[in-house]
Structure formats: C-alpha cells, structure tokens
Amino acid sequence: MFPALSVICFTLLSGAGYGLLILLCLDNAFDIGLALEGMRRNILAIVSLLLITIGLLCSTLHLANPKNAWRAFFRFRTSWLSREGVFAVLLYPFALFWLFMVWSNGVMPASGVEKLLAVVTFFLAVATLFSTGMIYACLKTIRQWNNALTPANYLLLGLMLGASIVLVGIDGGQGSTSAEKLVLGLTAIAALTKITYFYWIGKPAGPTINSALGFTRATVRLLDVGHGSGNFLTDEFGFELARTRLLWLRLVCIVCAFLLPILLLVSFDRSIFVNIAAMIFAFFGVFVERWLFFAEARHVVNLYHGAQRT
Amino acid sequence: MKLGLVIDLDTCVGCHACAVACKQWNSSGMSGPLTDYKPYGDEPAGVWFNRIRHYEVDEYPNSKTINAPMSCMHCEDAACVTVCPTGASYKREEDGIVLIDQDKCMGCNYCAWACPYGARELDRESGTMKKCTLCVDRIYDDNLPESERQPACVLTCPSNARFYGDFDDPDSVVSQKVRERGGYSMMPEAGYQPTNKYLPPRQKPLVEQHAEKAASTEKPLSQIQRWIAQQLTRQA
Known part of the structure; x- marks a missing residue:
C-alpha cells in the first residue's frame, strides 16, 4: 500500500492525542497515581484536544472530494470509517465540557459530574482509537492488517505516546514516579505486541496468484499487465520496497519507539531533557512504524499484477 | 434478479475490444467522463472499468x-458497499448491480481497498470513485432494440467470449454456460461471492479428429491395402 502522509499524520497525532486524553480521564476519575491537577492537567488536556484536531484535519487531506465529507457519518451501522468519524465528533462536547468542569474546579477534589464526564470521554476516546484500528483490521483484502493485533497496536501505541507526553507535562512533579512507571510499562507491552505483529505477518497465508485466477493445478505467471504506464491500482497498491530496506526500517522502529525511550528513562536521572528526548524518540519511532504499517501491507490485487502471493 | 457476466477464458483472444467499447459507452454514461491523464503524453493513463x-x-x-478480462464482479457480499462511510456505494435490491452515487462519494479510496478484484478506480479529476455499472443506462433503455439491451463489452466482443x-x-x-462448462468464481476464498463467473479453458480440442483415430485402429493388412490403392490411383 502507498504510505500516504496524510493518513500517517492522522493516525500518529490523533492516536497520541486520544492516548493522552484516555490517561487524563482515567487519572481524573479513578486516580491512577499521576496526581495531575490545576494548570498542568488543563494544559495537557488542551494539548490532547489539539493533537486530535490536527490529526483529524490531516485525515481530510486524504479525501479526493472533501466537500462530501459530512456524509461520512451516515453509514455508522456497517462502516468502521463512519464509526470512527461519529465517535470522534461525539467526543468533542463531552471532552470540552469535562475540560470546562476541570478548569473551573481548580485544585478542588473532582466532583461527581466531573468524574462521570471523564468516564464518558474515556470510553469515547477508546472507541475512537479502536475504530481507527478496525478501519484497517476489517479489510480481508490485506492480510497484514486483517488481524487482532492491528487495533491492539493502535490502542497501545496511542497510550504509549500519551504517557510519554504526560511524563514531559509532569516535569518532576508529584506523580512523576508513577508516570515513569506507566511509560515504561506501556512501552514494554506495546513493544511486545508490535514485535509479535512482525512475526505474525511473516507467516505465508492468504490467496495466491493460482486461487486468484482459478488455476490451482499449475504454475501461473503474468505475461502482460495490459496497460503501458501506471494506473490507480498500481499507484495505490503497487508500492513496494526492497526486503532489506524494510528490515532496516523495522529495526529503526523498534529501537526508536521502544528501546531508546526505555534505556533513556532507566539509565539517566530524572530530568526534563531526558523526558523530552524519550518523547521525541517515541514519536519518531511510531512515525516509522505507521509508515511501515502501510509499506508492508500487500493488497491481493497485486496477485493480478503478477505477484505470486501477498 | 441477479444480473452479471460470464466470461469464457477458452475463447477470449485478449484483444481489449471490450475495454475500449466500455470506455466509449461509459465516457458519456452515468459515471462519465472516464478521465484520461495526459492521453497524448509519454505515459498516458486513465480510468477504465474493465482491464x-x-x-x-x-x-x-x-x-x-x-487472457483474463476483469471488471466489477457485482459481488453478493460486496465489501466495498459495507465499508463505504457515505452510502455512495450501494447494491441494488432489484438486480444486484453495485453502483456509486457520484454526488455522494467523498473519494476516500476505502472501497477500493476493500475490493480484491481491483474493480474500482479513483477519478482524480472529479475526486470520486468510479466502476463498472453493467451498463445500467443501456440494459434498461427502452429506446434501444431488445437485442442491443446488453452491456457494451458483451455486444462488442468479436470472439463471443x-x-x-x-x-x-x-x-x-449465463446459467446454462456455468452449468455446462463448470463456470467458477475468481478468488472465492475471499468470501465476497462474486456474481460474475469464468469458464475454464476446454481440456479437449473442439473438433474430434475421427479420421486419424479410425486409421490408427485399422488392421495392419488393410493399411497396406489402402496404401497400395493410394499409390495406384496416384499413378493413374
């Protein structure tokens, strides 16, 4: 699949935004030990909504005919893309009202309404992030996406990036020990599922050129593709990168997204620079991960263009 | 009704006449134009419904x-319709034709990702997805003589494939052909239950070669007799 920058930025930025919002709501409603309060929490909540909004705006750049984008909320019952849009829009009033309550409450203990709003926002953020993953995971045509680890990775990587922002936001404050533990724990789990995903998609599976054309008792090879230059199908689905380059990029992804942040946080004393460095590495690593997510996906239409298997 | 096509892989000569006829008819049809990008440039490309x-x-x-011509299979379980967020893609109840409402499409490419057959192509000019309509603006046209109320590709095919x-x-x-010739679906394991079927190449030559067969089962003596008779008639 062609790795479109608009979709990569959308999933990266709004994924981090939803992850951050999920953690803030959890901390507000159930007190997971981040001890965020006052201006710090307000600023982090605004950052999360900004990231979400920038990401969603990036996603509209992927549309060839954005004037009809408002229609995307109508097929909620069947389409994950539609569900993602509905959840994303539904989240705004709850999140903004929650932010208003939090802001006006100041350093006072959270009220019941505030906690209720935090729980609703939490569920909507999880639903949106899960739907983003399911947009890709529900496609039977791309075996690298059509598995349970796709939405799991989207959720975990979003939470991981959110936690790394929280750590920068706390900046040596009261809850920074638990925030550091949270970043380390989420990074380790996200790394495990992502590495498992890399193993899963390495297993040969799915249709072959033989079953695609119905000639299953003999070899089949492409003689001529029937068009002189590229077309929509080759531009969109024909993207291919050398195997060695892909492996290098996987290494870059694992080192930057998971290994370096963990090493930085474990081996250096707590300081804002270490936290910022860990966050930047995590964002860069997940950017590479998202790029690979598209670049490694092989659509079955490639079988008709001569690929022996996907 | 379940309208669709049967394509004979035994007789198709791969001349691309169906694709050209399709482009000609549909350029002015309900999904037209089928935009060409740089048609006279070094790398001409464009939207086609049939490849x-x-x-x-x-x-x-x-x-x-x-030679494998492929267009929309008008699947019974059409994933392109399921994933469409705007409702622009739809499958008609009455005849099973899968169509795109050009006024509703937002060009997100998601349906093309869901289609395993590469039947959907984005028109960069209009920003909307386009696909085979089974010539829906032709097969129901009462102004045409009844014999011509067929998709353009079918009417034009010179090898009757x-x-x-x-x-x-x-x-x-179509039902008879599928029954008699063992018509099959492409990539059935994808599970979309495509309506269009393909007829496999015949295993035997179409014309039985009786004469040769008869000669080979003749007794040696009669073979010699026939050879002598041939030599004599030639000299005479």
Missing part, C-alpha cells in the same frame, strides 16, 4: 496463454 491481463498457465510445452444475463433464471444463457 484485461494476460497470463501463462503451466510450463512449456504444456503452457497455455490465458462474453455473456450477459440473469443468474437467478436457470434457463438464462
């Missing part, structure tokens, strides 16, 4: 060239 690819099956000397009809009617030409 023909050429394959070699098996190894020499048993190899055979297969394309058939159009109702798969729900067991006596229609």
